[in-house]
Amino acid sequence: MSVLAHLGVEITSSTDDSMDNRKRPAASPNSGSFVFWSSSFRRQPARVLIVEALPPWWSDTCTVLCDALDNFLSLACNLDGPSRIPLLSLYAVSRQQECVLPFVQVRGNLARLHSCVEELRSIPGEGCIKGAARGGELLRQAVLDSLQQFKQYIRHISTGNQTNNNLSVEITVVTSQPGPGIVRQLEMGLKDADLVSLKRLLVVQINSVGDWGQDTPSPETTYTEAEESLMLGTEVELLRMENSVFALETMLKAWLQEQGGDREHLHLLLPSPTDSPNPVCVKCDMQERLISPALIPLTPNLGVKTESVRDFLPVTKASANQNQPPQRLKVIKLLRADGLCESVLYGLPLVIRPTTCWQLDWEEMETNNNLFHALCHTLRGRDLFLLLQVEPAGGSGVYSHYVLQSSTSLSLLLKPVVSRELLLPCSMPVSPQDPVPDAMQTVQCCLTQLDEEFVFNPLSLTNNLYQHLKSRGLISQPRYPYRLQPAAVLRDQSQPPEGAKTTGSRQPRQVKPHSFLQQCEGHEVT
Structure with a gap:
């Protein structure tokens, strides 16, 4: 019977500097919501979601997208721990682009975010537009406007001595148009824009029932090889997904995962091979599999x-005696x-x-x-x-x-x-190719240095916990705790009641061991 599992451990930074966390009391180590995370969530980018609501295809994706967004926000707004989505802004692109929600904090803001989702639902899905190129131009304007608003927001909150760690923004564009065409329009339309604060630009193509036809570029979206070399410094990514609530929820939940990437999370040290005195180090990243309840x-x-x-x-609701x-x-x-x-x-x-x-x-x-x-x-x-x-x-x-x-x-x-x-999104690809022979030989040589056990015995493992607890307890506690009394009690004892006789040879009252154990243990001792 295996008792081990890949635990989805939620991790908090005890020094989270987000504005959201400064308003929330820190969790007690004894509380159920106190969890640890070895990396920092302070590098989480701000998020911009640009939703294309062009008729008539919006009628196919409206309910699915809004349900997924509503479900996701209900979870994100109620999560304890560090702020995983420090800021969120929402744009809707229909016959014109509109900022439905300027940058706001996500945690504890469910009522306002829910009203924005309902505003998305109210956008009509009937009618038609004159060509898909018009929608691509509106998406480009929404991207530029969101970047400008982000710069203004950062400038506003970074006045004086106040600093902000979230100096980048990720923009997600959700569209029902053919994705490659939208990517080309954004690349060409943004090549001269100031994209210093843009960390990532993702185009999500929803495969809806509406037929956009073949992905042939229109005159507005044609480009040459020379123009292709002028692509963004931050490359536009394309993600295709089905028109389902679960698929869109999964895409949004990726926002809740740690977005560091500046350095590796852990080093896996293998024994030294026979031909080298140094251990082999395999550098790895960690990824959460689920949100801790x-x-x-x-x-x-x-x-x-x-x-x-x-x-x-x-x-x-029964009493403790029942x-x-x-x-x-x-x-x-x-x-x-x-x-x-x-x-x-x-x-x-x-x-x-x-x-x-x-x-x-x-x-x-x-x-x-x-x-x-x-x-x-x-x-x-x-x-x-x-x-x-x-x-x-x-x-x-x-x-x-x-x-x-x-x-x-x-x-x-x-x-x-x-x-x-x-459940959080997690990609577990299987490589169709065999490992490189040199790397395979190195790993096998390292593993041969280890002892192999057919049955694992946890009694063979010790972690020095007993010694650590003893040393910590002896340092933090006085040698004779039962002799220590509050100062007020000592003052009362130094002044006996009126009429009481005092003698110099009277010994102080000793605390009974049974009572002392009851006070220390906090339960009945038999």
């Missing part, structure tokens, strides 16, 4: 915490074990065993053990997992899902599994 401030939470059994129990009902997990699907990617599992696993609750009679317990044994045997024999669904806790309306894995023992392993809403 801990970053979504729901009350009650998503029900996906598995740090302890107490975290897993359902949230009820017994909470058991959590109910409904099996909704069978999964092939070899068809589940570990990257969609996260959190800490919980081992599931047949209950030994004393309130069950012997006959019921025996029947339950037989059922559990049969379930384990069937799943293991058929190499299957179970997909489980937990009903919404406390009427929140939010479902959580788990995967139940089999093992060779009489136990099962429970792991949370990500849902569509929290």
Whole structure:
């Protein structure tokens, strides 16, 4: 049974300087929303979304695009941690280009952003335009206008001693026209523009039902090889995608991922090969696979915490003295074990065993053990997992899902599994070519220096945690904490009550060990 997963860890920078985070209280290390990120989100660019709403093709893409945008913004506006989208601006290009939303902060701004999406929905999709070239010119004007507004915004907020780390902007143009033609028009129309602050320009072509015809350049978009050499310093990228809510959500969720790229994230050190004294270093980047549910401030939470059994129990209004009902997990699907990617599992696993609750009679317990044994045997024999669904806790309306894995023992392993809403885009290409022979030989030589274990034993690993905790605790705490008393208490004790007799040989009152343990541990000691 494998208990390891590619955890989608949300990472925060403790020194995030975004304006949005300066207004929000820092999360406590003990809170569920406190997570760590080794790289910096301070280099996240501002975002501009330019939506082409030209009739009659807008009628095919309007609902899909607005639904995807509405879903995405509902998630982005409610994420804790560092600001992943510091600024957002929205343009609509119909019979004219219009700035629907100037640059605003995303977090906590859902009401305003939702109203902008509804304004997009209200743009009529009926009618016609005189040629697609007119739409391309309006898109070029929208790009230039957004760049100008970004420069003005940065100049406005960077006055005095205030500095801003988001000095670049990424522009995404969503169109239903043939993408290559739009790319050529933008390249030719922007070749003389000031693009210093532009980090990336992406054209997203939605394959809609409307037929734009063959991608043949019009007289307005023809170009020569000499003109092609005058392309932008920041190359225009083209992305084609289907007209579906999920595809557009995935495109937008790429904005939530860390956009650094200035340096690598980690170095993987392999043992030194036999012909070299230096270790082989493989430089890598990290990519988040999912949004941690801990970053979504729901009350009650998503029900996906598995740090302890107490975290897993359902949230009820019953008092602490009343017994909470058991959590109910409904099996909704069978999964092939070899068809589940570990990257969609996260959190800490919980081992599931047949209950030994004393309130069950012997006959019921025996029947339950037989059922559990049969379930384990069937799943293991058929190499299957179970997909489980937990009903919404406390009427929140939010479902959580788990995967139940089999093992060779009489136990099962429970792991949370990500849902569509929290899944981030991740490209995992498979190379059709074999590795370069020299690199292959180097890696194989390095790996032969390592010991191989057929069965992993975690007891063979130590991380020096005990020694670290002891040294830290002894340094931070006094040697005799029970002798320390507040100054007010000492003053009160130095002045005995009126009429009380004092003697010089009277010893100070000693704290009972039992009471001291109760104070330190915070629970009843037996």
